[in-house]
Amino acid sequence: MVMQFQPTGPAARVDQVAFDRRELGVILTLYGRMVAAGEWRDYGISHLSDVAIFAIFRRTAEHPIYRIEKRPRLRDKQGQYSVIAMDGQILKRGHDLKTVLRVLERKLIRAVES
Numbered sequence: 834m835v836m837q838f839q840p841t842g843p844a845a846r847v848d849q850v851a852f853d854r855r856e857l858g859v860i861l862t863l864y865g866r867m868v869a870a871g872e873w874r875d876y877g878i879s880h881l882s883d884v885a886i887f888a889i890f891r892r893t894a895e896h897p898i899y900r901i902e903k904r905p906r907l908r909d910k911q912g913q914y915s916v917i918a919m920d921g922q923i924l925k926r927g928h929d930l931k932t933v934l935r936v937l938e939r940k941l942i943r944a945v946e947s
Contacts, residue, residue: 850885850905859930860887
């Protein structure tokens, strides 16, 4: 598991976007099912000033195959959640995290059918 640790303390969290407990629960439920299917192996989480990223890896030493991003500034526009493929293509964007993650659940269905 690859994790990026940020400094702690009141001043360190002022301008930081993060996934809340409910959002992480939804993401990790899907992640666990994909690991059990043998599709995914590792993940990393980054909390930056304008975006929180959950990166998904097939192997530890490569680029993420998918990124789940939370951008609160887009909340009133196209939605704060998005799933982005390795090539930078936005696969799905929206206001509801579960709905956005359905694009990845389709891949789980294909993995089980194979």
